[in-house]
Amino acid sequence: MIRVLLVDDQKLVRAGFRSILEDEDDISVVGEASDGMEALRLARDLEPDVVLMDVQMPEVDGLEATRRIGADPRLAHVKVIILTTFDLDDYVYAALRAGASGFLLKDIEPLEMLHGVRVVARGDALLAPSVTRRLISEFAAHGKNPDPSPRLNVLTAREREVMTVVAEGLSNTEIAERFFLSTATVKTHVSRIMTKLDVRDRAQLVIIAYESAMITPGRRA
Incomplete structure (x- = not known):
């Protein structure tokens, strides 16, 4: 319940x-x-x-x-x-x-x-894509300057790719389709990313992605 x-x-x-x-x-x-x-x-x-x-x-x-x-x-x-x-x-x-x-x-x-x-x-x-796009616009409008973070160095190349599309607002199923992976594999990637970056929620990955310049206004992964 x-x-x-x-x-x-x-x-x-x-x-x-x-x-x-x-x-x-x-x-x-x-x-x-x-x-x-x-x-x-x-x-x-x-x-x-x-x-x-x-x-x-x-x-x-x-x-x-x-x-x-x-x-x-x-x-x-x-x-x-x-x-x-x-x-x-x-x-x-x-x-x-x-x-x-x-x-x-x-x-x-x-x-x-x-x-x-x-x-x-x-x-x-x-985080629906429509809301995520608005979030990116808000990020830009308030002059927040993205700054690549060394904390992302703990991620593998695949994990960085997955995190980038998480920041677009894609679901695990949509990410799986984009990268030709199983949904279970994507879920594992997301879980490992959250553990490595010590965040409690998937939404916090979005904030890190914007602040670290993984995704910027006007650009898709």
């Missing part, structure tokens, strides 16, 4: 999400919060698998709440999905830096939400 915590300052939004999620046999909504501080408290009390986190909320916003969850060793297993809109692209890069595992648009179809929750719950990052 995937345990979900809903965080949004609009009660109607939470009710809509709860209705969608609780229709599924493998998903349970264990709590609701209307601001970031309450979200942090409930995350510690309820230990959900996934937190659906709105960004703009009173008191403590979603970014700060995500940052605090990511910094708490007791919540190392908790995955945060940021609820966003195309009007909130400024938050995308900051949310990944804060430890978010992915993003969902508030106006997505119910099946997409369910897929997103399941993807993140099993440990994958929810």
Whole structure:
């Protein structure tokens, strides 16, 4: 059972999400919060698998709440999905830096939400190519200068190739098709990359890839 915590300052939004999620046999909504501080408290009390986190909320916003969850060793297993809109692209890069595992648009179809929750719950990052392209644009717009990092020297040539397309937002299946590998082999590569770079989440590989100039605005791998 995937345990979900809903965080949004609009009660109607939470009710809509709860209705969608609780229709599924493998998903349970264990709590609701209307601001970031309450979200942090409930995350510690309820230990959900996934937190659906709105960004703009009173008191403590979603970014700060995500940052605090990511910094708490007791919540190392908790995955945060940021609820966003195309009007909130400024938050995308900051949310990944804060430890978010992915993003969902508030106006997505119910099946997409369910897929997103399941993807993140099993440990994958929810980074669709469309969101990744926006992330790259955000990266460029804020003048962040890519700097090749010596930490990447621990990766093999194949692992660097795989990490580059992870940063494009490709799924394991899509990566397997691009490189003519099995999905299991790709999953092994991604797991080894995360271990070597000491990151807890696939989404953090995206940040490293951008900051290390593995992928830059306007260029695909």
